[in-house]
Amino acid sequence: MTDVAAPPPSGPPPSDPPKRPIRPRRTLFPPDSLLTRATIIGIITLVLLLPLQLINGLVDDRQRYEADAIDSVTASWGRQQTFEGVAIVLPYRQKWTAGPGDIRELEGSLMLLPEKLDLAAQLSPEVRRRGLFDVTLYATTLDVVAEFALKPLKEHRADGRTMNWAAIALGLGLSDVRTIRGGTVEIDGRPLDWLPRSGNGPFSQLEIPLDFADLPQRETITVRFRLSLTGSDSLSFLPTGAHTEATVTSPWPSPSFIGRYLPSEQRVSAEGFRAHWSVPFLARGYGQLWDSERKSEPSPAMVQKTAFGVRLLSPVGPYRETDRALKYGILFIGLTFAVCLML
Template sequence: MIEYYEPPKNKWYQGSIFVKLLVMTLITLALLIPSTWIQGLVDERQDIQTKMLSGVADSWSGSQLVQGPVLIIPYNKNPGAIANATGYIYLLPDNLYINAKLKTQPFTQGVFDVTVYGSAIEVQGNFAQPDLAKLGIDAGQVMYDKARLLFGISDIKGLLNNPSVKIQGQTYTPESAPADNNPFEQALQVGFTAATNGNIAFSYNLDLKGSNDINFLHLGKTTDVQFKSDWPTPQYTGHYLPDMRDSTATGSGAKWHRLYYNRPFPQQWLNDNSVLNNPKSIAEATFGVKLQPPVDEYRKVTRTNRYATLIIVLTFVSLFLTELIRKQPVHLFNYTLIGAAMIVYYILLLSLAEKIGYNYAYLISSVATIGLIATFTASLLHNKAAAALFAFILSIFYGFIFIIIQLESYALLVGAIALFIIVASLMYFSRKINWDAQ
């Protein structure tokens, strides 16, 4: 009897497009796990950077908040009594003008860069006489000869000189303000004899150093702040945006003009040194400039990592369509290796970004990953032309992500348009595939 060899029949799931698509989906979902781990690594490195920033603030100087001035005039609560009790009138400026000029410089701490600055700040303005009738105080109770002018600085170790304070035409040298009757956490004060009529004019200059940002406290009945810096990409923060601003490649400037109607402090009050220490009120009255890039390296890596799933899916779909059109199957294990290469890409990007910056890191990581995948694809398909086309497609994907990361305001619009074009392209190329024949 002659026996005929009968080749084994393929099982139902072998060669099935839909089964392969299902397994590819499972591989993509599995690759999300290391993607999450990478995000944790980014967060960890960012925490280290934050600690480094705190270290620079401790050794150099931290963020600066320019506060004040405030005028404090003591008065006799019980005139004619044997035991006099002293109270205090707190008065804010009628007009407050601040002119701040900053010069920045990079400060490297390990692999981290911190923006530090030196500043020249001119402060001037005037106080009106206190409204004693509203305060319920008689003029004879007020001790004008014991008046004090106080102004605060959030990090006083950043003060580079002993400022000269001019009040009513007289020049004074300030000293550290004691804790009692001090409305600021860190303040300097000048004792003088206040005029009993007319405005009380003042002016002083501050040479301050700080890091990362500088802020101002809206204390005047009208507060005008003018800011200039060599920093080209300022980020304006706080409760008030500037009325005028401009930025060029060589620097930036801004102007604020604020009225007391939306200021959370009264113009005058009695016997309460906590009014200017309320965190909520300070937050509502603070505005300033952050001297950091609009998107730092870690934020860029984080945003890039968010597109990991999209890149993996588009890469798998492109390779899948390539193998169907060319009728050269690619094993699922090879898909897994390509996905692993795209995950390692983000570790490479993070480590390089800390050393050479995000843009160069993105270029090197992308070229290395695309070259690796293209070489691997060429060996799988035995076709250099197909591998070159696949590398070109990957370059478009990575270039598209890079453009989105660089954009701020138009990222969503550009991303939506690009995704629409990608979907339309996939629809066009999928027409050449006979799905029923698979």
């Protein structure tokens, strides 16, 4: 008996079960996405900026130490100087009636500015060291010629004031009077000496009593004097003359002219500079006669705005150069990776 093979199944052969499509694996930062590139570039930028910030902190500390060193030296030698000028100060008294039977007496002073003021300054700069830092100082000789016309003072007799001609004085204003090293004064050919004066008003740092017997009869007074003083950084002047002429010369090669008025003439070279200012009355903005009690005296802020002068610029120091390089470094890093992000 033989085995009989089973007949083949009829119909198409069975097919394999369908395969599921392979889905890409999801990640938080796909390697080809803009977010991934931006994140990587941001991390690299922060890593590169970290040493820049550490160096910037060191530079800030050194600049603060430099400011402290400059302040320490200039506190003893002299700070920025402003020559305010000279004026004739005449005290007066005036009686006025406040009410029935109430008569009061008012005390004030008139301050007369010069008709012509000539200034000539010779700056002798000096660089001193305090630790790691250089401090720019100067000594100067200031020659002053002031011409006064006394007529405005005499005209005030008619308004009921009693002028105290015995107490009339010449007052001088200077921002830092501690730095005066010496000075001589000549008034109409008569040598006199400065005296200290305690006051908070204008032209109240030094004074000279004008004890001339014939002063009420005079029409003009000419004052000549020389001051030797020290300072730092800058020297400025106030145009307190009806016509002010100022000249500054110095061997310093890098001046910066500051204030309300620029020099009418200037010459700057490697050997130094010479500058000349000419300030007329109309450009100044305040009058010739100030009254302390009638509020004709201009405000100190208004007067200070008319200052002009020169600053002794120092060469750019290493810490300032490093500070600039750090700022450019941040710019270069930012621009470089911004371009990489756009590619």
